[in-house]
Amino acid sequence: MSREGRTTLRDVAEAAGVSVATCSYVLSGRADRTTPLPEPTRRRVEEAAGRLGYKGNTAARSLRRQRSELVAIVYAPPVGPWLDHLTAQSEDIAAAHGYSVIGVPVRRLDRAAQSLRVITRGHVDGAIFVGGLSDELDLTAARRSTRALMAFSDTLEMPGVDVVRNNARTALAEATTYLIDAGRTRIAFLSHTGAQEDRYLGYVDALRRAGREVDPGLVRIGAAAREDAVLVVRELLDAPNPPDAIVSESDRGGFAALQAAVDRGVKVPDDLAVIGTGNTREASYSQPPLTSVGMHQLDFTEMVEALFARIDDPTLPARELNMSWVLNHRASA
Amino acid sequence: MSREGRTTLRDVAEAAGVSVATCSYVLSGRADRTTPLPEPTRRRVEEAAGRLGYKGNTAARSLRRQRSELVAIVYAPPVGPWLDHLTAQSEDIAAAHGYSVIGVPVRRLDRAAQSLRVITRGHVDGAIFVGGLSDELDLTAARRSTRALMAFSDTLEMPGVDVVRNNARTALAEATTYLIDAGRTRIAFLSHTGAQEDRYLGYVDALRRAGREVDPGLVRIGAAAREDAVLVVRELLDAPNPPDAIVSESDRGGFAALQAAVDRGVKVPDDLAVIGTGNTREASYSQPPLTSVGMHQLDFTEMVEALFARIDDPTLPARELNMSWVLNHRASA
DNA sequence: TTGTAAGCGTTATCAG
DNA sequence: CTGATAACGCTTACAA
Numbered sequence: 001m002s003r004e005g006r007t008t009l010r011d012v013a014e015a016a017g018v019s020v021a022t023c024s025y026v027l028s029g030r031a032d033r034t035t036p037l038p039e040p041t042r043r044r045v046e047e048a049a050g051r052l053g054y055k056g057n058t059a060a061r062s063l064r065r066q067r068s069e070l071v072a073i074v075y076a077p078p079v080g081p082w083l084d085h086l087t088a089q090s091e092d093i094a095a096a097h098g099y100s101v102i103g104v105p106v107r108r109l110d111r112a113a114q115s116l117r118v119i120t121r122g123h124v125d126g127a128i129f130v131g132g133l134s135d136e137l138d139l140t141a142a143r144r145s146t147r148a149l150m151a152f153s154d155t156l157e158m159p160g161v162d163v164v165r166n167n168a169r170t171a172l173a174e175a176t177t178y179l180i181d182a183g184r185t186r187i188a189f190l191s192h193t194g195a196q197e198d199r200y201l202g203y204v205d206a207l208r209r210a211g212r213e214v215d216p217g218l219v220r221i222g223a224a225a226r227e228d229a230v231l232v233v234r235e236l237l238d239a240p241n242p243p244d245a246i247v248s249e250s251d252r253g254g255f256a257a258l259q260a261a262v263d264r265g266v267k268v269p270d271d272l273a274v275i276g277t278g279n280t281r282e283a284s285y286s287q288p289p290l291t292s293v294g295m296h297q298l299d300f301t302e303m304v305e306a307l308f309a310r311i312d313d314p315t316l317p318a319r320e321l322n323m324s325w326v327l328n329h330r331a332s333a
Numbered sequence: 334m335s336r337e338g339r340t341t342l343r344d345v346a347e348a349a350g351v352s353v354a355t356c357s358y359v360l361s362g363r364a365d366r367t368t369p370l371p372e373p374t375r376r377r378v379e380e381a382a383g384r385l386g387y388k389g390n391t392a393a394r395s396l397r398r399q400r401s402e403l404v405a406i407v408y409a410p411p412v413g414p415w416l417d418h419l420t421a422q423s424e425d426i427a428a429a430h431g432y433s434v435i436g437v438p439v440r441r442l443d444r445a446a447q448s449l450r451v452i453t454r455g456h457v458d459g460a461i462f463v464g465g466l467s468d469e470l471d472l473t474a475a476r477r478s479t480r481a482l483m484a485f486s487d488t489l490e491m492p493g494v495d496v497v498r499n500n501a502r503t504a505l506a507e508a509t510t511y512l513i514d515a516g517r518t519r520i521a522f523l524s525h526t527g528a529q530e531d532r533y534l535g536y537v538d539a540l541r542r543a544g545r546e547v548d549p550g551l552v553r554i555g556a557a558a559r560e561d562a563v564l565v566v567r568e569l570l571d572a573p574n575p576p577d578a579i580v581s582e583s584d585r586g587g588f589a590a591l592q593a594a595v596d597r598g599v600k601v602p603d604d605l606a607v608i609g610t611g612n613t614r615e616a617s618y619s620q621p622p623l624t625s626v627g628m629h630q631l632d633f634t635e636m637v638e639a640l641f642a643r644i645d646d647p648t649l650p651a652r653e654l655n656m657s658w659v660l661n662h663r664a665s666a
Numbered sequence: 667t668t669g670t671a672a673g674c675g676t677t678a679t680c681a682g
Numbered sequence: 683c684t685g686a687t688a689a690c691g692c693t694t695a696c697a698a
Binding site: 006053055056057058059060062063068070072077078081084087088091095100101102103104105107111114115117118120121122123141144145226227230231259262263281282284285286287 | 339386388389390391392393395396401403405410411414417420421424428433434435436437438440444447448450451453454455456474477478559560563564592595596614615617618619620
Binding site: 008009010020021024025028056057059060061062063064065 | 674675676677678
C-alpha cells in the first residue's frame with residue numbers, strides 16, 4: 001500500500017499492471033457510459049482490488065465528484081418506532097441509488113448548530129428533517145450545504161425545500177371534536193413542551209368551535225417521556241374534578257394515560273377516553289388498543305423518492321407532499 | 334464564489350485580500366501553534382468568511398488531514414432509550430474534541446455490508462458497535478477503515494479493537510438463580526431471536542447449576558417487539574401449566590409481560606415474577622416497577638474517552654472495559 | 667508575518 | 683480501448 005494505511009487505487013493499478021485511470025473506470029464506471037466493458041483487463045483489475053481489499057476513499061471521491069452519496073435523517077430523540085420505518089424505507093431506496101443513510105440526532109436545540117455540522121459542512125447530499133424540527137431550526141445554512149432538503153412541517157415555506165404536510169392542527173381538532181361529539185365535557189391535553197404549537201392549537205380550535213373555553217388546569221406537560229406522563233395523568237385523575245378524556249401529543253403519553261387509569265381504577269373508555277398521536281404500531285396492541293391521530297400507513301416512499309429526485313436535479317420546483325394525519329379509531333376512545 | 338456552489342477558501346482569500354494559506358491558518362488554526370495570532374489580518378479574514386458564509390468543505394479537509402472528525406454509533410433497531418444516553422454522552426465528549434456523532438442503523442444483518450459502507454469507506458474516524466452487533470458482524474473491514482473501533486461484546490477479541498464487557502451471561506444466570514432461590518419453579522425465558530446466545534445461556538447455566546432441566550415449552554421468542562411479547566406471554570399464561578416467573582432478554586419484553594399479566598388477572602409478583610434486561614429508566618416507573626438486569630448507571634464516559642484516545646493514537650494497546658451488568662431489584666420480582 | 671507549492675485519492679477530459 | 687494529466691478544496695512544510 002502507498003503508505004501504511006488503506007489500499008489506494010494506485011496500489012491496485014500497480015498490482016494489476018494498468019493505469020490508475022483504468023482502475024477507476026473498471027471499479028466505478030465511467031461517467032459517459034460509452035463502451036460496455038473491456039473484459040480481459042477488467043478481471044485483472046477486479047481480482048487485484050479484491051485481493052488487496054480495496055475499499056475506496058470517500059473523501060477523495062466526494063471532493064472530485066462533488067457528491068458524498070450520503071443522506072441524513074435528522075431527528076430529535078426520543079423518537080417513536082416510526083423513525084425505524086422511515087429509516088428502513090430510506091435505506092432501501094437509498095441503496096437503489098447507491099447511497100447510504102445516516103442518522104443525525106439533535107439533542108439540544110440550543111446546540112443544534114453543533115449537531116448539524118455534519119449537514120452544514122457538506123457531509124451529505126440530502127437531509128430529511130423529521131418531527132417539528134424544521135420549525136425550530138434555521139435551515140438556511142443547511143440548505144446551502146446540501147443538494148436536497150426535505151422537511152416535515154405544516155408551516156415551512158422555503159425556496160428549494162420540499163415539505164411534507166401532516167396538517168396536524170386539523171387532525172387534532174378532528175380528534176377533539178370527536179370527543180366533544182361523544183359527549184365528553186372535560187377534555188385534557190397532554191403536551192410535549194407546553195409551547196403553543198400546532199397540535200395544541202388544533203385542540204384549542206375544536207374547543208372554541210364548540211363554544212368552550214380552554215381550562216388551563218387540563219393542559220399539562222408530559223407527553224415526551226412515559227414516566228413523566230404517568231405521574232401527570234395520575235395527578236389529573238386524583239384531582240377533585242378529573243378529566244373524562246385525554247388527548248396526548250404522543251402515543252407515548254397515550255399509553256401512559258392508559259396505565260395511569262389502571263393504577264387509579266378508572267375504566268377506559270367508559271370513564272376516560274384516551275387519544276394518542278403518532279399511530280404507532282404499538283397502538284394496535286395496547287390494552288385497550290389506543291385510538292390515535294397519525295398517518296394511516298407508515299409509507300414514506302413518495303417522500304424519499306422526492307428527495308432523491310432533487311438530489312439528481314436541485315433545480316426542480318419545490319414540492320409539497322400531503323401526508324395528512326387521520327383519526328384511527330380503536331377501543332380507547 | 335468560485336463556481337456556482339458553496340463558498341470556498343479561495344473566495345474568502347480574494348475577498349480578504351490575502352492568500353489561501355493565511356485564511357486556512359486563521360480559520361483552522363496552525364498545526365504547530367507557534368505564533369499566537371496575527372491580529373489585523375485575522376479580523377479581515379474572519380469578517381470576509383462570515384460575510385460570505387464560509388462553511389468549509391469536509392471532503393477536502395478529510396482528504397488532506399486524513400481525518401473526518403466524525404464518529405459513528407452503529408446499532409440495530411429497535412433500540413431502547415439507553416442509546417439516547419450513549420448518544421448524548423458521546424456528543425458531549427465528541428464536541429470537546431471537535432468531532433460530530435452520527436448514527437448508523439443496521440437493519441438487516443444480511444445487508445450489513447451495505448449499511449456499513451459509511452464505515453468501511455472511510456467516512457468516520459471511529460465507531461462504536463453497540464448491542465451484540467459486533468458478534469454477528471465481521472469487523473475486519475471496519476477495522477481497516479477507521480482509526481478506532483469499540484465494541485460491546487462479551488466474547489470478541491480482536492487486535493486493535495477495544496471492547497466493553499457486560500458479562501451478560503453471568504448477569505442473567507444471577508437473575509435466574511435469584512428466582513430459583515425465591516422458590517420459583519417454572520421460570521420462562523423470553524428470547525430475542527431464539528439463538529443460543531449469551532443471555533439465554535446464562536439462564537440455562539443457572540437452571541443446570543440448580544439441577545434443573547430446561548423446559549423447551551417455557552422458552553419463547555418475542556422479546557424484540559412489545560406487541561409480539563404481549564401475545565406470547567398471554568399464551569404462556571393461558572397454558573395448562575403456566576410459568577410462575579419470566580426472564581426477558583429485554584425490558585421491552587418485561588413490560589409486555591406485566592401488561593399480559595394485567596390482561597389475564599395474574600398478580601405480579603405474587604403469581605408471576607418478572608425480570609427484564611436493560612435496566613431502562615422506564616423500569617423505575619412501570620406498574621409495578623420492573624426488576625431488571627443491566628448497567629446500574631448509564632455512564633459511558635470512560636468508554637467514549639477510550640475511543641477518542643485511540644483515535645488520537647491508534648497504536649495504543651487494546652483495552653477491555655468492564656461494565657458488568659447487575660440485578661437491579663424492584664417490585665416485579 | 668505571509669505566500670508558494672506540493673500533495674491527499676479520485677474522477678473526467680482528452681490524447682494516443 | 684487505455685493512459686497521461688489536470689483538477690476538486692484544503693492543509694502544511696518551507697521559502698520569502
